[in-house]
Amino acid sequence: MTSLATAQRSLADPGVRHPLWPPLTSGCPVTSTAEVAYALDVDYDYDRVPADLFERPAAHGLERWAPLLPPLAAPGLGEGNTPLVELPDGTWVKDESRNPTWSHKDRLSRVAVSAAVASGAAGIVVSSSGNHGAAAAAYAARAGLRCAVFTSPYAPPAVASHLRAYGATVLTVPVESVRPLMRRIVGELGFHPVSNLTDASHTGHPFGPEGYKTIAYEIRLALGRAPAAVYLPTGYGELLFGVAKGFQELARLGRCSSVPRVYGCEPSAAGALAKAVRTGRPAARVAVGPTDAYAIDCEINSYRGVVAVRDSGGAALTVTDQQMASAQRELAAQGLWCELSAAAGLAGRRAQGTRETDGPVVCVVTSSGYKDIATATVPAYEPMAADWPSVAAALGG
CATH class of the missing domain: 3.40.50.1100 (Rossmann fold)
Structure with missing residues (x-):
């Protein structure tokens, strides 16, 4: 299967288009300003998407979704096709720690x-x-x-x-x-x-977030429909944007009847996206306070996150380290070990406290507990006596 990508277009004004090559890694040169660098979006020839693309079985490797991605010129490592695990309360967890390097x-x-x-x-x-x-x-x-x-x-x-x-x-x-x-x-x-070059807000790579669309495709394949809401750990907002766009494409192609609300979940020690949404601005800069959620403690947001929240009817939420730690423990109790930042989506879901009535809810867990700051930094073992009373006592017997 070959890519159907056709052009790059400005998120600030989709009517401003550029050729697909070369990738414009510093944002749109036409619509960006000194204050805001607007990222590029990738457009496709959607009329040529194979009719059976979403009927084929799940498979590892993004080439499974090649028509709706930029050209995949680099060999893969079997990424994607991560499990969707149901928690006791019916919330679903998309576990991205199962990818080759243990993250989304x-x-x-x-x-x-x-x-x-x-x-x-x-x-x-x-x-x-x-x-x-x-x-x-x-x-x-x-x-x-x-x-x-x-x-x-x-x-x-x-x-x-x-x-x-x-x-x-x-x-x-x-x-x-x-x-x-x-x-x-x-x-x-x-x-x-392959990451951000700009100082005026965040643009990142124009092609990279397209890979995150495949999370939406896989969720729809597993559930047989779009969920009511998706909660995602959020730093610059690229994951948020990619997942939202994936569901928008599914709706455009007639593969789901609605687009879920997407919720960006940031550390309360930062919260650039939340500030941008609250103040009606495309981007905001914040002072970052102390937090162990080092993977998502971003001082500035990308306009991508604003677009995702706005177009899906979702929201930008902030969660404390304590709320993330609670969500992290909840996941571990179900056999899912993730780093603190990766638990932000479930933390946002729990903090919001609402019960969805129009469909399932998915929380994306982004990375493994091996990535946490605290992992392997404290003594792992305490010697104990090799006798039955000691072992029984340790087990509460």
Whole structure:
């Protein structure tokens, strides 16, 4: 199957169109302003989508959905087709920790690294606190590309080990130097950026979020319909946008009768999207307070998140570390171990407290508990006496 992608268009004004190539990684040059960088969206020849695309069985690998993705020039790692697990109260959990590098970022990275391969880039460069960098490094290694990852000195130590295992070059510099250095790597070394380059709000890669649409396709395939609502951990809002767009495409193609409300769930220590929605602005910048949800503590939002919330009738919610920790424990009690940030969707669902009456509810869990800051940072074992009374006491006997 081949891609039916046709063009890039501005999210600020879909009438402003650009050719599909090259990917405009710094936002729309026509509609962006000094204050707001507007991301690009990808358009498709929807009239040519195979009639049986959504009737084929589930399968690992994004090539399953190739007609509705940008060209997949990079080889895959069996990403996607993650399980949908039902909790006792009927809430469904889409567990993205089952992807090859244990997070949802594998979907984005398969598509973004494909753009680098198709562009003839010498390598890729990414700024990431963890999940994005690991996924980008893995797909770069698979494609035979060099990979440079700017990461925070406060990221979990396991992140550096994960990145270096794939052969990535790990770069740790002051945060204010990251984007200027990324732009030089792109301009002088011919690397392709697979994360954000802009300072005026967030644009990210124009093709990458298309990979997240496949989460919506898989949910519809598993449930046989669109859910009433989807709650998602939210940083810059790329996941939020991709999932919302996926359901919009399903409705456009007659595969579901409604589009679910999407809820972006951010740490209350940040909340840039919530502020943008509350103030009616395309983007907002906030001071980030202390939080262990390091994967989604973003100081600025992307306009993508505003579009997703607005067009789906959803909302931007904020949750505390305590609420995320409670959701994390609830998931673990059901056999699902995720990092704190990944539990934000369920935390938002629980904090909202509403009962949907028009269909099922899905919470997306984005990444594994192996990615958490606290993982493996405390002594794992306490020696104990090797006698039956001690063992029985430990088991409450």
